[in-house]
Amino acid sequence: MFNSLSDRLNDTFDRLRGKGKLTEADITSAMRDIRMALLEADVNYKVVKDFVAKTKERCLTAEVLESLSPAQNVVKIVLDELIELLGATESKLVLSSRIPNVIMLVGLQGSGKTTAAVKLAYMLKKQGKSPLLAACDVYRPAAADQLATLGGEIGVPVFRGDGKNPVEIARASIREAVDHMRDVVIVDTAGRLQIDEQMMQEAVDIKKAVKPDQVLMVVDAMTGQDIVNVVSTFAERTDFDGVIISKLDGDARGGGALSVRQVTGKPIKFVSMGEKPESLEVFNPERMAKRILGMGDVIGIIEKAQEMADAEQIEAAERMLREGFTMNDMLEQMRAVKKMGGMKGILGMLPGGQRALNQMGGNLDESVFERNEAMIMSMTKEEREKPSIINGQRRARIARGSGTTPADVNALMKQWGEMNKMMGKMRSMTQQMACGGKKGKKGKKGKKMRMPGIPGMGGMNMNQLMGGANPFGGASGGSEMDMLRAMEQQMRNKR
Amino acid sequence: MGFFDALSRGLERSREALNEVFYFGGEVDEDFWETLEDTLVMGDMGAEIAMQVTDDLRDEAARKNLRTARQLRRALSERLSRVFVRPDRDIFRDTPSCVLFVGINGAGKTTTVGKIASDMAHRGKKVVIGSADTFRAAAIEQLDVWGTRAGVPVVKRERGSDPASVCYDVLDEADRLGSDLVLIDTAGRLHTSPELMRELAKVVKVTRKRAEQMKRGPMAVHVVLVIDAATGQNGLNQALEFNDALGLDGIIMTKLDGTAKGGIALAVASRLKLPIYRVGVGEQVHDLQEFDPDDFARALVGEE
Numbered sequence: 001m002f003n004s005l006s007d008r009l010n011d012t013f014d015r016l017r018g019k020g021k022l023t024e025a026d027i028t029s030a031m032r033d034i035r036m037a038l039l040e041a042d043v044n045y046k047v048v049k050d051f052v053a054k055t056k057e058r059c060l061t062a063e064v065l066e067s068l069s070p071a072q073n074v075v076k077i078v079l080d081e082l083i084e085l086l087g088a089t090e091s092k093l094v095l096s097s098r099i100p101n102v103i104m105l106v107g108l109q110g111s112g113k114t115t116a117a118v119k120l121a122y123m124l125k126k127q128g129k130s131p132l133l134a135a136c137d138v139y140r141p142a143a144a145d146q147l148a149t150l151g152g153e154i155g156v157p158v159f160r161g162d163g164k165n166p167v168e169i170a171r172a173s174i175r176e177a178v179d180h181m182r183d184v185v186i187v188d189t190a191g192r193l194q195i196d197e198q199m200m201q202e203a204v205d206i207k208k209a210v211k212p213d214q215v216l217m218v219v220d221a222m223t224g225q226d227i228v229n230v231v232s233t234f235a236e237r238t239d240f241d242g243v244i245i246s247k248l249d250g251d252a253r254g255g256g257a258l259s260v261r262q263v264t265g266k267p268i269k270f271v272s273m274g275e276k277p278e279s280l281e282v283f284n285p286e287r288m289a290k291r292i293l294g295m296g297d298v299i300g301i302i303e304k305a306q307e308m309a310d311a312e313q314i315e316a317a318e319r320m321l322r323e324g325f326t327m328n329d330m331l332e333q334m335r336a337v338k339k340m341g342g343m344k345g346i347l348g349m350l351p352g353g354q355r356a357l358n359q360m361g362g363n364l365d366e367s368v369f370e371r372n373e374a375m376i377m378s379m380t381k382e383e384r385e386k387p388s389i390i391n392g393q394r395r396a397r398i399a400r401g402s403g404t405t406p407a408d409v410n411a412l413m414k415q416w417g418e419m420n421k422m423m424g425k426m427r428s429m430t431q432q433m434a435c436g437g438k439k440g441k442k443g444k445k446g447k448k449m450r451m452p453g454i455p456g457m458g459g460m461n462m463n464q465l466m467g468g469a470n471p472f473g474g475a476s477g478g479s480e481m482d483m484l485r486a487m488e489q490q491m492r493n494k495r
Numbered sequence: 496m497g498f499f500d501a502l503s504r505g506l507e508r509s510r511e512a513l514n515e516v517f518y519f520g521g522e523v524d525e526d527f528w529e530t531l532e533d534t535l536v537m538g539d540m541g542a543e544i545a546m547q548v549t550d551d552l553r554d555e556a557a558r559k560n561l562r563t564a565r566q567l568r569r570a571l572s573e574r575l576s577r578v579f580v581r582p583d584r585d586i587f588r589d590t591p592s593c594v595l596f597v598g599i600n601g602a603g604k605t606t607t608v609g610k611i612a613s614d615m616a617h618r619g620k621k622v623v624i625g626s627a628d629t630f631r632a633a634a635i636e637q638l639d640v641w642g643t644r645a646g647v648p649v650v651k652r653e654r655g656s657d658p659a660s661v662c663y664d665v666l667d668e669a670d671r672l673g674s675d676l677v678l679i680d681t682a683g684r685l686h687t688s689p690e691l692m693r694e695l696a697k698v699v700k701v702t703r704k705r706a707e708q709m710k711r712g713p714m715a716v717h718v719v720l721v722i723d724a725a726t727g728q729n730g731l732n733q734a735l736e737f738n739d740a741l742g743l744d745g746i747i748m749t750k751l752d753g754t755a756k757g758g759i760a761l762a763v764a765s766r767l768k769l770p771i772y773r774v775g776v777g778e779q780v781h782d783l784q785e786f787d788p789d790d791f792a793r794a795l796v797g798e799e
Contacts, residue, residue: 039542042727045533109750110601110723141609141640146633149654153632193753220601224539224727226755247600250685251732 022074024060030074031056043255044228047085047262055081079289085258086285087267094241096213100132100177101184104170104210106203106238107218108230109191112246114143116218116272117188118150119280120244124184125156126278132182133158134173136166136206137190147188154277157182166190166202171209187212194233203238215240216269219260221248227256228263235264242269245283249273325423327384330416331376334369342366374402375412387416499790523562528553531571538795540758541728544765548574572789572796578761579788582745582770586717587615590675593666593706593714595627595699597741598721599733600683603749603775605634607721608680609641610783611773615676616645617780623672625665625679626651627658627698638680648672658682658694659701666705666714673711686736699741717744719772722759724751730759734767743767749775752782756795 015030031052038048058077095101103120105113114137121131133151135158137143144160151158159176161169170187177185189206192199207215217240219227234240245257248271257268268283320329337343343366376384378401383390390398395409402409528549535545552571561567586592594611596604608624616622624642626649628634635651642649650665662679669677681698684691699718706714718741722730737743746769751757760771771786 036542039536040728042539042729045537108725108753110603112601115600140606140637142633142636145636146631149632193750195753220723220725222599222723222727222729222733223725224730224755224759225537226539226725226753227727229754230725247685249687250599251687251729256727 027056027059027074031059034078038255038258041255041258042222042224042227044225044259044263046228047259050262051081051085082258082289083286085262086289087261092282093269094214095184098213099183100174102174102187102210102212102214103184104187104189104207104212104215105218105244106189106215106234106240107191108193108220109140111191111218111220112244112272113137113191113218114147114150114188115275116216116244116246116270116280117147117186118154118156119272119277120216120270121151121156121186122154122277123280124186125154129184130182131156131184131186132173132177132180134170134185134187135160135163136169136173136187138163138166138169139190143190150277167205167209170206174210185210194230194237200233200237207238214242216242216244217266218244218246218272219256221245221254221257221271222250223256227259231260231264231266235266240266242267244268244270244272244280246272249279320423322427325416325420327376327379327387327416330419331373331384334372338369342369371402371404371408372412375399375404375409378402387413387420499787499794503794523556523567535758538756538758539727539730540756540761541731544578544762568796572792575761575795576788576792578765579786579791580764580768580770581788582772585785586715586719586744586772587611587676588618588620590620591709591711591714592675593669593677593679593702593716595662595679595681595702595716595718596721596747597681597695597718597737597743598683599685600631602683602721602723604628604683604721605637605641605680607747607749607773607775607783608638608678609645610775610780612641612647612678613645613780614783616647620676621672621674622647622676622678623665623669623674624649625661625677627661627665628680628682629654629656629658629661630682634680634682659698662698662702663705666702666709669714670710677706677714686733686740692736692740696740718742719745719747720769721747721749722763723755724748724757724760724775725753725755726759728759728762731762731766734763734769738767738769743769745770745772747771747773747775747783748786751775752777757791760791 034055035048035052038051039045043051055078058081059074063073093103105117105120107113117133121133124131133147133156135144135147137147144158144163148158148160157180159169159173161172163169166189173185173187177183187206187210189203190199192203194200215238217231217234217238219231223230231243243257243260243266245254245260245268248254260266261268268285271281271283273279273281320326375398378398379387379390383394383398390409390413392406395406395413398404399406399409531552532545532549535548536542538545540548548571551574552567555561555570555574556567559570561570586594596608598604605628612622612624622645624638624647626635626638628638629652632654635649635654639649639651648668650661650668652661652664658681665677665679668674679702681695682691684695686692699716703716706716720734720737720743722733726733734743734746746760746763748757748760748771751774757774763769764771771788773783774786774791775783
């Protein structure tokens with residue numbers, strides 16, 4: 001998401017970086033690029049105009065122009081302004097002490113209200129609440145069926161009422177919630193155009209009937225310039241409290257999201273990024289702004305990895321240290337990487353990763369994962385636990401069994417060898433630490449070390465991939481968690 | 496209500512914006528061109544096309560000595576309408592024909608299939624609907640309701656089954672019934688998901704193959720991208736990706752009854768040279784109308 005915008009801004013700043021000192025003309029030219037990029041990203045025309053004017057003014061101060069690194073300063077200013085535009089602080093769902101709490105969703109047709117309602121319900125359920133979904137879309141055929149099916153899948157009851165009068169259904173759903181001890185009601189309404197007076201009035205009536213604690217507007221990330229007209233009317237009529245941006249898992253640059261906050265002053269609370277019920281994330285303006293500027297989303301990766309790393313995996317890591325790295329561990333790791341969105345997903349979140357990806361033609365051969373998996377699956381139990389016993393004959397058999405060539409098996413073995421070596425080093429390091437030695441300082445060891453920690457990357461040199469900077473420092477091997485923590489550390493040091 | 500009137504009503508706001516541009520004191524100056532360009536950008540046609548159109552118009556104005564608002568307005572609407580490709584046939588009336596509807600989530604595919612089925616059944620065509628959206632909850636039920644309303648059979652399988660097999664079934668059924676028009680709804684998907692795009696490519700392939708072996712002779716298969724008029728510049732990516740994966744035949748634009756200007760249609764049409772088969776200007780069945788580039792441009796520019 002937002003990739004193209006960050007690409008463009010990166011190009012602009014690469015040009016600025018080449019110069020020691022910036023002139024007013026340089027700034028003007030950079031601002032023109034930024035304006036164009038923002039427009040192509042569907043940021044509203046008026047918002048762009050204000051943004052560029054404000055940013056330019058800040059960039060033209062003597063402090064910036066005469067500083068030692070003017071380009072960095074410009075980047076920082078653009079980033080600051082962007083964060084501000086997106087809303088400076090994280091804004092979460094505000095629930096009151098009233099039981100039941102009521103959340104009402106509004107939006108245009110096809111913006112993703114029903115999906116968002118289910119995701120919200122799922123999130124609340126995970127937080128220990130007992131939500132109830134109210135199906136108030138009586139217009140679109142089978143809309144209530146859709147909600148009922150999805151509600152059934154996540155184990156949240158759906159109230160359908162008489163299926164005729166949306167205001168009545170909403171009102172009755174509150175009684176239903178009280179009767180059945182549900183503490184949050186999520187009211188899913190029909191999609192409506194902001195110029196449809198009758199339908200807008202209906203939304204107002206539902207709001208009056210249930211007095212929601214939160215009214216959330218669902219906005220499609222792909223919406224163009226018209227978003228301003230849409231959200232301002234909805235803000236005026238329904239006075240919503242916040243926004244959910246949907247379909248951000250596509251490649252829409254989502255500039256509309258930037259405009260919403262600016263035009264209505266309402267915060268963006270969540271972003272919805274996939275088809276699964278758990279793919280609703282709390283909106284984080286700083287992270288988003290950094291991503292826009294191609295500064296990576298390291299925190300995002302760590303959070304994601306943390307989610308994936310359960311107690312079982314930590315135990316596995318400890319066992320690996322004790323007993324060495326087996327093919328089973330390698331398989332686990334590959335699957336974990338896959339779960340996090342594959343190499344492409346992870347790289348895309350790294351600082352500069354998106355650019356590295358683009359330089360490689362935007363494609364990473366993820367089929368390596370499948371090939372490696374097939375090879376490991378073709379090994380015997382013994383071979384997987386003790387890969388060192390795999391000889392030429394066994395390699396040939398594994399290649400036949402997995403539909404690969406012996407050369408592929410060799411590559412896999414080599415990767416395993418390197419990782420096992422790393423594991424050995426880690427072992428001695430942790431032993432040193434355990435023996436009361438000084439705390440092993442990360443980043444001290446082996447600056448030029450290749451990064452074999454991620455299986456499936458073949459012989460890809462991470463140094464080359466990351467454009468010269470070695471983001472992994474001295475962290476090596478081990479679990480992805482260690483690697484990611486080290487990366488984050490490195491990022492912090494850099495700043 | 497005719498297409499032009501419906502559009503004019505829908506595009507009222509953008510016309511207001513352009514009216515302001517054209518309300519100049521008789522002098523065509525630098526400001527005029529800049530404001531015109533900005534106004535076009537606000538219509539979602541993309542900064543690139545907006546600049547190109549403005550530059551072209553500028554040249555033309557200089558060459559032909561156009562000075563009045565009326566002259567410039569006409570030149571602009573002509574320039575815009577030239578961007579569009581005219582379809583060489585109407586894929587819904589010119590039967591036998593099989594049409595697959597593809598697009599991202601929430602674009603309006605299912606509703607469009609329902610409306611076209613009603614409209615064509617009303618015009619005496621023998622229509623059959625295939626429900627190949629086996630993913631979204633209640634998509635099949637939604638289409639079923641449309642089928643009942645239109646009095647058209649709907650071929651379906653349970654949710655979660657292979658969409659390509661539904662296509663095969665619906666063509667079997669069309670063979671049995673001797674249908675003229677087969678409309679197939681597919682699950683919405685983001686063009687950035689390679690797996691889902693591959694699945695769709697298979698659906699199209701299977702449909703094409705089966706359609707060749709119809710008893711009454713081969714049936715032409717058309718793949719139509721349904722796109723929301725409010726879509727911004729990402730619409731171009733959508734169209735490019737869907738076209739790469741499937742080979743599109745044309746576009747249907749929905750939800751032009753809001754305040755969105757639908758400028759993305761211009762961007763897509765000019766980039767991919769694809770015709771626009773229908774435009775949705777309202778909720779009713781008859782609001783899904785045939786697209787007339789001249790009317791669209793005239794309504795957009797507000798030519799009287």
